[in-house]
Amino acid sequence: MASSRSTAAQAPLDLNRAHLAVAGIPSEPAPVRIVHLGLGAFHRAHQAWYTQRAGDGWGIAAFTGRSPRAAEPLAAQDGIYALVARGAAGDTVEIITSISEARDGADLTRLIELLSDPAVGIVSLTITEAGYRLGPDGELDREDPEVQADVAALRTATLTADGMTATRGPVTPLGRLLLGLAARCAAHAGPIAVVSCDNIPANGDVTRRTLTALASEIDDDLARWIGEDVSFVSTSVDRITPAHHGEVDAVVERGWHDRATVVAEPFADWVLEGDFPAGRPAWHTVGARFVDDIRPWEDRKLWLLNGAHTILAVAGPARGHATVAEAFADDDCRALVEAFWAEAVTCLPDDVETVGYRAQLAERFANPRIAHRLDQIAAETTTKIRYRIVPIAARLRERGEDAAACADALAAWITAAVAVIPTADREGEAVRGAASITDPVAALLHLVGADLDSEFIARVRSRAPITAR
Structure with a gap:
């Protein structure tokens, strides 16, 4: 009322x-x-x-x-x-x-x-x-x-x-x-x-x-x-x-x-x-x-909204952004999201509307009066990556596609993890351990089940500015 x-x-x-x-x-x-x-x-x-x-x-x-x-x-x-x-x-x-x-x-x-x-x-x-x-x-x-x-x-x-x-x-x-x-x-x-x-x-x-x-x-x-x-x-x-x-x-x-x-x-x-x-x-x-059958609606929301939020939460802080609206206004962060959306929608059934939904999401993300903090979204990122990014990458690789946007998103997460950008994460100890070994890219991809094949791992490695130690 x-x-x-x-x-x-x-x-x-x-x-x-x-x-x-x-x-x-x-x-x-x-x-x-x-x-x-x-x-x-x-x-x-x-x-x-x-x-x-x-x-x-x-x-x-x-x-x-x-x-x-x-x-x-x-x-x-x-x-x-x-x-x-x-x-x-x-x-x-x-x-x-x-x-x-x-x-x-x-x-x-x-x-x-x-x-x-x-x-x-x-x-x-x-x-x-x-x-x-x-x-x-x-x-x-x-x-x-x-x-x-x-x-x-x-x-x-x-x-x-x-x-x-x-x-x-x-x-x-x-x-x-x-x-x-x-x-x-x-x-x-x-x-x-x-x-x-x-x-x-x-x-x-x-x-x-x-x-x-x-x-x-x-x-x-x-x-x-x-x-x-x-x-x-x-x-x-x-x-x-x-x-x-x-x-x-x-x-x-x-x-x-x-x-x-x-x-x-x-x-x-x-x-x-x-x-x-x-x-x-x-x-x-x-x-x-x-x-x-809820699955198509669930996937649309989980991938397009929550997946985009996770990408902004791992990529935005390194560029000085504190909120979704700030990060989404950054051309590079927005490009990461829109490329990910373009891959994710190909994994949804044809009868699930996505064009209007993506436009609506862009408007919601850009709302300057909603101070949705990236550090709030970043909590439990490891679990979120498994549900929001990895399933799309796996489907695309099974179809023989490069999953380049998923690789970019995972590279942004790995870069943040290696830089030890603090977040609340129940798996934080495992993340820190994987990030500190000789090949952190492979270890972190394995942790979230994204070590899909050697070509995909190499693609993520080429996008993460990290050298194996």
């Missing part, structure tokens, strides 16, 4: 349900029917926004990841926040009330309680690609220390009416989800849909495989129940949502003090494939699309 309050002559009010009621905006929290893992800006700009617009009584209980910080200002505001859509011409403001509870991800007692409730029909995830704890083969990384620790914790956990008894609760997102699903199974609370909203190809299938593999380490009966009663929905999600801190003038001007404002671009898109055995909000009435 848009806030129509005009308070030019009044002091702004703290944003909470009591003050919304004073302003004449419906403020009662909807009953929780969705649990979300990964409370952050993107969830609040996307799934919570769609749920708000659907307006049919599906409240969200959103849990943070590692840190409780994201929940603290939201909880103080009863889960309410302002969403600012920042277009090139100005801002629009909506007050979002669909999050009924904002919780610390470590609040496992509440997570268990909610997932044991038959009224809860959906668990959605925005935990980033790295949150799935996948190995290079795309399967559960059983050697990951936190996965191993979660397995040990879950094997010894005892579920009671008051929560969980164990010396240590699970800390990975899927470990926590598995704990909640075990409680649901024990409570005979019925089927549920798990909806991944992360930028991973076939994210629903990945979640199903990874969660089932984790369950198999704990209890075969639990793994069997997941296979029978849990639906895994794949999605393609799209809305540029840069990190933002502090209050926004447009919100204050509408009469609100908000310490949890989310800033996003006006554009939003959501495509879903899968079943919802316990029901879902009427997302289809507010622009979400439900399809039988």
